[in-house]
Amino acid sequence: MKQYLELLEETLTTGCLKGDRTGTGTKSLFGRQIRFNLQAGLPLVTTKRLHTRSIIHELLWFLKGDTNIKYLNDNGVSIWNEWATETGELGPVYGAQWRNWKGVEGESYDQVTALIAGIKNNPDSRRHIISGWNVADLPDETKSPQENVANGKMALPPCHLLYQWYVAEGKLSGSLYIRSNDLFLGNPYNTCSLAIFTHMIAQQCDLDVGEIIISIGDCHLYSNHFEQAKIQLQREPKALPELIIKRKPDSIFDYHFEDFEIVGYDPHPHISAPIAV
Numbered sequence: 001m002k003q004y005l006e007l008l009e010e011t012l013t014t015g016c017l018k019g020d021r022t023g024t025g026t027k028s029l030f031g032r033q034i035r036f037n038l039q040a041g042l043p044l045v046t047t048k049r050l051h052t053r054s055i056i057h058e059l060l061w062f063l064k065g066d067t068n069i070k071y072l073n074d075n076g077v078s079i080w081n082e083w084a085t086e087t088g089e090l091g092p093v094y095g096a097q098w099r100n101w102k103g104v105e106g107e108s109y110d111q112v113t114a115l116i117a118g119i120k121n122n123p124d125s126r127r128h129i130i131s132g133w134n135v136a137d138l139p140d141e142t143k144s145p146q147e148n149v150a151n152g153k154m155a156l157p158p159c160h161l162l163y164q165w166y167v168a169e170g171k172l173s174g175s176l177y178i179r180s181n182d183l184f185l186g187n188p189y190n191t192c193s194l195a196i197f198t199h200m201i202a203q204q205c206d207l208d209v210g211e212i213i214i215s216i217g218d219c220h221l222y223s224n225h226f227e228q229a230k231i232q233l234q235r236e237p238k239a240l241p242e243l244i245i246k247r248k249p250d251s252i253f254d255y256h257f258e259d260f261e262i263v264g265y266d267p268h269p270h271i272s273a274p275i276a277v
């Protein structure tokens with residue numbers, strides 16, 4: 001995870017002081033990229049313990065097309081609670097756009113089903129994309145997440161908004177554009193999630209895994225994460241764990257939490273940090 005730690009250090013030492021929507025304040029850089037070879041292990045941060053349970057459940061929740069936090073909460077995951085309405089709704093966020101993008105006539109597009117068919121049938125295609133940036137459903141930044149949901153809009157606009165996969169020499173690589181990335185809390189989730197998603201797609205399409213590439217627009221450290229970032233930078237990274245998927249489910253939609261095992265994850269202790277809402 002050298003690249004992640006280098007980016008953390010660069011942001012901490014050279015980032016521009018910048019205000020933000022949450023009123024917290026950040027150090028920020030614009031336009032950075034990190035990449036990981038999935039053959040070298042699962043790119044999980046080892047300089048603090050990550051809650052992989054939350055990451056796996058969140059990915060399965062996206063794939064269900066679900067946009068209500070009930071499934072997450074029932075599984076002990078609370079990472080989306082701050083943005084939901086009293087009934088748990090988040091509006092047409094990731095799951096809705098991935099599985100049920102609405103066309104002008106009200107027709108529905110399932111981007112995930114199309115992606116798997118595309119990779120299986122035409123691996124050389126340069127159109128293996130999932131986009132979350134549906135302009136018609138974007139929220140009004142002057143209103144609260146809950147008000148936006150009441151108006152039929154997303155609680156938050158997608159941060160990880162453009163995915164692309166690429167097949168060459170029997171290997172599947174994944175690339176992700178993140179327009180705004182909370183380097184301490186969000187980025188480790190986004191990296192791990194893309195890695196696991198890429199392993200799942202590769203398994204479904206009988207491919208090996210290649211690389212993942214994360215491209216970031218506004219790359220920021222919140223001012224109340226500076227001390228936590230410094231602690232992490234003093235720690236020595238450990239060996240990467242490995243992801244085992246215990247069976248091959250019938251489709252990309254049939255994975256269960258119990259199908260995933262992360263072996264050899266021996267990180268430094270967890271470092272807690274407040275989330276900017």
Ligand SMILES: Nc1nc(=O)c2c([nH]1)NC[C@@H]1CN(c3ccc(C(=O)N[C@@H](CCC(=O)O)C(=O)O)cc3)CN21
Pocket residue numbers: 050051054077078079080156182185186187189271272273275276277
């Ligand atoms: N400011 C901010 N940063 C984010 O990363 C973020 C948002 N907002 N809003 C939407 C989603 C929600 N995500 C989140 C939310 C909370 C944690 C978090 O608090 N993580 C803790 C552990 C909490 C847990 O898993 O139960 C951590 O230490 O990693 C991480 C990602 C990513 N996104």
Ligand SMILES: O=c1ccn([C@H]2C[C@H](O)[C@@H](COP(=O)(O)O)O2)c(=O)[nH]1
Pocket residue numbers: 021022156157159160180181182183185186187190276
């Ligand atoms: O997957 C995610 C989701 C969210 N984030 C972070 C990035 C920002 O800190 C906030 C979103 O605030 P905006 O004002 O809408 O940019 O959430 C992330 O890093 N990863």
